[in-house]
Amino acid sequence: MEYRMKPKELSKFIRFSGIVISLLTLFGILVTFGMNEYVFKPRYSSSVQLLAKQSKENSDNSLNNYQANIQAIITYKDLVKSDDVLGLALKNYKVESGESLSLKRLTQEVSITNNENSTVFSVNVVDDSSHRASDLANLVAKSLQYRVRKLTNNNIVIVTHASNKDTPIYPNKKLNIFIGAILGALIGSFVSLLYYLLKPRKIPRRRNNE
Numbered sequence: 209m210e211y212r213m214k215p216k217e218l219s220k221f222i223r224f225s226g227i228v229i230s231l232l233t234l235f236g237i238l239v240t241f242g243m244n245e246y247v248f249k250p251r252y253s254s255s256v257q258l259l260a261k262q263s264k265e266n267s268d269n270s271l272n273n274y275q276a277n278i279q280a281i282i283t284y285k286d287l288v289k290s291d292d293v294l295g296l297a298l299k300n301y302k303v304e305s306g307e308s309l310s311l312k313r314l315t316q317e318v319s320i321t322n323n324e325n326s327t328v329f330s331v332n333v334v335d336d337s338s339h340r341a342s343d344l345a346n347l348v349a350k351s352l353q354y355r356v357r358k359l360t361n362n363n364i365v366i367v368t369h370a371s372n373k374d375t376p377i378y379p380n381k382k383l384n385i386f387i388g389a390i391l392g393a394l395i396g397s398f399v400s401l402l403y404y405l406l407k408p409r410k411i412p413r414r415r416n417n418e
């Protein structure tokens with residue numbers, strides 16, 4: 209005989225499901241909050257904006273000059289990760305802060321980004337300290353500027369210096385808490401449904417009339 213849930217049982221199941229889902233949603237929020245604060249290591253990003261320019265001898269404002277600046281940025285992307293540029297930046301950082309950092313670490317933290325067909329590009333540094341990220345970004349930009357002038361006779365103009373930003377780029381706390389809440393709610397729904405399916409039921413039998 210097919211079992212049909214009675215209205216009273218349905219009401220109990222809905223209340224039970226609501227409690228379970230609410231508790232596990234809250235649990236998911238608390239877990240992700242704790243992970244945001246104590247497990248995930250915050251990462252901070254800081255950037256310096258620069259402008260690629262040709263030397264005064266080649267500065268004719270022609271289309272070729274503009275294209276040359278665009279191509280030069282591709283070279284700068286490789287040059288910024290060179291031991292020459294980063295080594296100089298680390299040397300200056302040690303003089304200013306007294307802290308020694310490895311070349312391998314800085315190589316992993318620094319990058320160059322630029323918009324397509326733009327002579328403006330950015331030197332970015334991501335670090336677990338906001339102050340260190342901005343300091344390193346400024347020093348790497350200055351080192352790159354110095355080496356470009358020395359090696360190519362071209363020029364890089366620093367448009368905007370890096371500033372200290374207290375808001376980390378990682379972890380995304382709001383997103384993590386939202387994901388934790390969703391996972392908690394889904395697990396709560398699964399537990400409630402599983403409880404309903406596995407719960408023993410008494411199925412009434414019809415008596416046959418003799």
